[in-house]
Amino acid sequence: MRSDLRLVRYFVAVAEELHFRRAADRLGIAQPALSRAIQTLETELGVALFVRSNRNVQITPAGQVFLERSNEILNLMHRATEDVRNAHNGRVGTLRIGYTDFAIAGPLPTLLKDFQERQRQITLKPQHGVTLMQLNRLAEGQLDIGFVTGPVNKNGYEEHPVQTEAFVCVCADSHRLAVRQSIQLAELANEDFVHGSSTDWQHFYDFLIPLCRRAGFTPRIVQEAFNTAGIFGLVSCGMGVTVLTEKVCCGLPPGLVIIPIEDVTERLTTTAIWRRDHMVGPTRHFVEYLRGLPNPSSSI
């Protein structure tokens, strides 16, 4: 169907005037052009919208239905134009936010809720993704802001750290280390490890592996799980131990214990990251919001 808004507007004018010449005058076209246009519309719809006789035009019941829909369509087109211009100026729109398991376990839910209350015109669309996936989506313009394990230090991108976390060991409550108040990292040298897949968790590995090497060993990863829930499941089954961060381990399933690692003072950073060349609209508002936050004690 090739009808466009021009025909819809012509139809609405005729429907309201019930007089072709007056409608044509109102539209700024000649009456014959209007007559042909309405005939075109009726042909495309396969429905008579008006009953015409000499000196008399009446709208049909189907025409009445089409008139209501037509006004909706014209209103919507007008709103679309306004909204797109407002979005261009940052007043409305959506913000696509990526998050890792680490990010969602930390302050991010509170940040998003607070921002949403301040900017109700902006629709937030959180979507889960490991660090690498989020960076790909940012590069492809499918994400506005990511919350990833960082710092990333990538050209063309800006970052703002939002939390740091201590590393902890997690093991089954039947594990020999479970009774300990804390451990040294080297005590894990002979343990089997359960972790996320090496491709998805690459950024986490980039922090963990050097720490282990400094303690004199390479972690023996015998099981890879899809996500943290899977990691917990495997660890609670006695498949091995894992090293994660403290906030991810809030709300641990039963059968697991958390053990601080005394000699690892480094902390894992979750950072907000966005493209420098995408600083428009809702993204700019959110970045300004982030930069305006005070620094909570365990987040930066």
Add this chain to the structure above:
Amino acid sequence: MRSDLRLVRYFVAVAEELHFRRAADRLGIAQPALSRAIQTLETELGVALFVRSNRNVQITPAGQVFLERSNEILNLMHRATEDVRNAHNGRVGTLRIGYTDFAIAGPLPTLLKDFQERQRQITLKPQHGVTLMQLNRLAEGQLDIGFVTGPVNKNGYEEHPVQTEAFVCVCADSHRLAVRQSIQLAELANEDFVHGSSTDWQHFYDFLIPLCRRAGFTPRIVQEAFNTAGIFGLVSCGMGVTVLTEKVCCGLPPGLVIIPIEDVTERLTTTAIWRRDHMVGPTRHFVEYLRGLPNPSSSI
């Protein structure tokens, strides 16, 4: 503005493909024609919809907004065509009805069955969605009536309450409160909470948070689940407690108990909501039906 549906359809194709040649193939036109058409649209709107470089097309935030509106417009145009043809042929049409977990657990199924028996010419199309999602779909013209947590009190919309429910606490049967016949809300001050995501369950939170604050605390939400099933799962694991409404908790999984909350007399309202400017056809019939119902004792 001379943009017509042709440009809108071209724009949607580019927005979905993010590739001019593939979009042109899909539209059946040559790539240069599409390139010029999109430039015409951007000129008319005065807004860049895409950022293009060699081998790369990305949609702008404003483009994202226009994409949502564009899909609305095309849906509405298609619906207008269908409706005008149905009207021409004596048929009445379809009614797209949204519902939350709260709504479908209450009187809605009975209402829909009764209405369908009275209006066999109208096709009912129920679809699940949290309150926010339904409000978005209503705004986008993809829903005719929503059954949401209310009241919503939004300009341009009308509402009709259909049920109210008491709040109840749900906890694991091993929880220390599980033996109680009832509790005071303040007794939950030091409990961990499990709930739906803060973005999806915003409307429920808008009722719950003030009740908790009046009792002197802010609920400590430590886990967010995707839906009520996930909430029940996490609570039964001992992750925390939750506060929901009585009808949602009919048919609870094993391992959970419901505890009335004595000092919370407020009730959660499920309300039917529709756009004032969409009161035509099947929507008008259904609204008239709702308004004609007697008020059952626990549904307003």
Add this chain to the structure above:
DNA sequence: ATCGCATGATGCCGATTGGGTATCAAAAGT
């Protein structure tokens, strides 16, 4: 570092569409 390829943009031109003018047929008003 260089070359080839893919992509979106531009120029030119023909086909198609929209609208103006002239005019018609018919019916209502005088």
Add this chain to the structure above:
DNA sequence: ACTTTTGATACCCAATCGGCATCATGCGAT
């Protein structure tokens, strides 16, 4: 019976849309 008004039709022209040829640019492969 005559005049006027209205929507429809015929003809023609201007504007617009889209195809083809080509260009400029940047990315990927070597």
